[in-house]
Amino acid sequence: MSTNVTPPPMPNQPPGPSKRNHTNAYIIGGAGIIAAAVILATGMAISSDGDDTARPQPTVTVTETVEPEVAVEEDATAETDHNTDTKVGEEARNGGAVVKVTKVVETDAITFAGAHKSAGPDAKYVIINTVVSNDGEASMDLTCSLPIVNALIDDQDRHFDTIEDLYDVAGNPECNVQLQPGFDDKMQFVYRVPKDAVVTTWEFSEYDLENEVTPTLVDLT
16 A cells, blocks of 8 residues: 655745845945944044144244343543532522632642641642622621531542631631621632642532531532
């Protein structure tokens, strides 16, 4: 007896991909590539704009030129320069005292208290001949009370005082002879200085106990 065996059915194979599916895959894949490129470009742009310090900066060298200071030479005679107010032959004023230096005399001896007085081997006398006018409100004793403070100045800026007892110099007013306001009189201011002294200036000021007075300067050169 024969038996008919029916073979089992073959499994169904899945249908192959259609052309539409391939097209969609191409579209999706292309879109992904484009999107990735856009994201990459955007990221690079953001990184470039937001991190400026990462880029190397140019180096600028500034050279400063300093001008050398010009040395100022000091005048060796600066200490002896005086801004004089007047010259010999001109009237000079200080307070109520008006003085005109008429002559400057250098001599080895003077007539003092009626006798000949020598300055000595290493000295000389300098006589400042003046006319003093009293333009103040009180009388002046020119030889005893010293109403006019004065000094003789040389080219080394040394200040010399007058000799004592000017009333004993021949030709000067006597002691306690008062020069009244509105009058004038001749007066000699005598100084004993070193033989080689070069006098340049005479200064004077009206005597004032209460106030500091700036002296008036007379050029003797």
